Amino acid sequence: MSVGILGTKLGMTQVFDETGIAIPVTVIQAGPCTVTQVKTEKTDGYSSVQIGFGDCKEKALNRPKLGHLKKSGTSPVRYLREYRTTEKDGAFEVGQSLSTDRFESGQLIDVSGISIGKGFAGNQKRNNFRRGPMSHGSKNHKQPGSIGPGTTPGRVYPGKKMAGQMGNEKVTVRKLSVVRVDSDRNLILVKGGVPGKAGSLLSITPATIVGQQ
Amino acid sequence: MNAEAIIRSIEAEYIKDDLPKIYVGDTVRVGVRIVEGGKERVQPYEGTIIAMRNGGINETITVRRVFQGIGVERVFLLHAPRVASITVIRRGKARRAKLYYLRDRVGKATRLKQRFDRAL
Numbered sequence: 001m002s003v004g005i006l007g008t009k010l011g012m013t014q015v016f017d018e019t020g021i022a023i024p025v026t027v028i029q030a031g032p033c034t035v036t037q038v039k040t041e042k043t044d045g046y047s048s049v050q051i052g053f054g055d056c057k058e059k060a061l062n063r064p065k066l067g068h069l070k071k072s073g074t075s076p077v078r079y080l081r082e083y084r085t086t087e088k089d090g091a092f093e094v095g096q097s098l099s100t101d102r103f104e105s106g107q108l109i110d111v112s113g114i115s116i117g118k119g120f121a122g123n124q125k126r127n128n129f130r131r132g133p134m135s136h137g138s139k140n141h142k143q144p145g146s147i148g149p150g151t152t153p154g155r156v157y158p159g160k161k162m163a164g165q166m167g168n169e170k171v172t173v174r175k176l177s178v179v180r181v182d183s184d185r186n187l188i189l190v191k192g193g194v195p196g197k198a199g200s201l202l203s204i205t206p207a208t209i210v211g212q213q
Numbered sequence: 214m215n216a217e218a219i220i221r222s223i224e225a226e227y228i229k230d231d232l233p234k235i236y237v238g239d240t241v242r243v244g245v246r247i248v249e250g251g252k253e254r255v256q257p258y259e260g261t262i263i264a265m266r267n268g269g270i271n272e273t274i275t276v277r278r279v280f281q282g283i284g285v286e287r288v289f290l291l292h293a294p295r296v297a298s299i300t301v302i303r304r305g306k307a308r309r310a311k312l313y314y315l316r317d318r319v320g321k322a323t324r325l326k327q328r329f330d331r332a333l
Contacts (some may be wrong), residue, residue, distance in 0.1 A: 010216035012272060020294035021245065027220055184294055187219065198216055 003083040004205030005031045005098050006053035008189065009113070011198045015179060015189065025179050025189040028111075030204055032099040032186065036072045036080060049085045049092045052077035054201075079201060081132050101183045108207035110174045113195040117168030127161040171195040175207050224270040229292050233255060235274065237262050238307030238325050242275060243289055244297035255297045258287060260323065261305065263312040277315060279323065284316060304331045 007030025014022045037050040056065065056078040069076060072094045085091070103109065123129040123144045125156040132140030145164070148156050172195075194202060216224075228234050235241060237296060239262050254260040260278030263286070272291045277284060289296050305325035 011220050013220050015223065016292075016294055018249075019283060022290060027216075027223060029216075031220070040280075166217055186220065187223075189223070 002206050003049050005033045007202050009198050009200050010200050023191055026194045028188045030100050032097045034074045035096040036074055038092050046047040048082045050082045052080050054078035100181050100186050100188055105178050105180050105182055107178045108175045110205050110207050111194045111202055112172035113200050113202040115167045115195040118166040121166035122163045123132050126166045219323050233301050238305030239301050242300045246297045301333050304328045306316040
């Protein structure tokens with residue numbers, strides 16, 4: 001797992017490439033993030049980097065958090081997130097700033113965020129079930145149907161698709177390609193969609209590809 | 214700068230400002246850039262605009278023509294680099310925003326009355 005940065009989704013638009021093909025892009029305003037803490041094997045039992053993102057007022061934070069930020073000399077930040085590192089000690093320092101120039105156009109990235117909440121959704125919406133007949137005396141419009149056998153086993157199997165909360169969960173979209181990086185304005189243009197609505201917090205990391213370290 | 218303004222500024226690089234004013238019902242000639250065997254040329258396509266959709270960088274027009282007795286409709290992304298040029302040949306009079314009823318007509322019935330109050 002490599003260290004990424006945090007950002008907010010601004011919205012979607014499209015740009016044209018040199019062959020004149022329209023590319024749908026999501027505009028993400030990412031960073032600059034400050035390293036607020038570096039955890040090492042020796043001191044914490046595992047190595048990771050904690051970064052802060054999103055300016056906020058001092059009064060929005062409690063005193064323990066302000067004290068924690070004071071150690072690294074960062075201005076008050078809304079979000080603190082941690083990335084596990086495999087890199088050697090000294091690769092990151094407290095107070096270091098991470099910005100969009102960690103990424104370049106053409107690079108593959110993973111973007112994770114909180115998906116749009118759909119509330120308590122039924123099987124048609126949540127699990128793509130088909131509906132029952134709407135007419136001819138049918139009263140089975142959106143019901144789930146049978147949920148399993150009877151006395152044996154006398155229970156519903158785990159993992160049965162049923163109604164429940166849909167969305168508002170962490171979703172990672174993998175292997176999106178970076179179309180452009182605008183480091184002056186801290187913008188990243190990513191091909192395709194990312195989870196959540198405009199304004200939601202996103203974590204952008206270099207893509208984890210199976211089989212590669 | 215808010216999100217809206219940032220996105221507008223990204224789009225602004227691609228938005229063409231030399232497009233003529235076009236309306237539904239107009240007959241237009243669209244120059245389409247085609248790459249063939251490494252060479253680029255502009256192919257004209259002529260027809261009536263039967264629909265316009267969206268706005269900003271996403272704006273499209275649907276151009277219909279009858280070619281060898283078969284109706285052909287092409288949707289052009291107005292701000293795309295593939296669309297080399299657009300020229301208005303004739304202004305047509307249309308009383309609705311979408312002229313999908315022209316699909317059901319053949320021959321002389323597909324003509325639209327010309328209007329002269331809009332400059333070409």
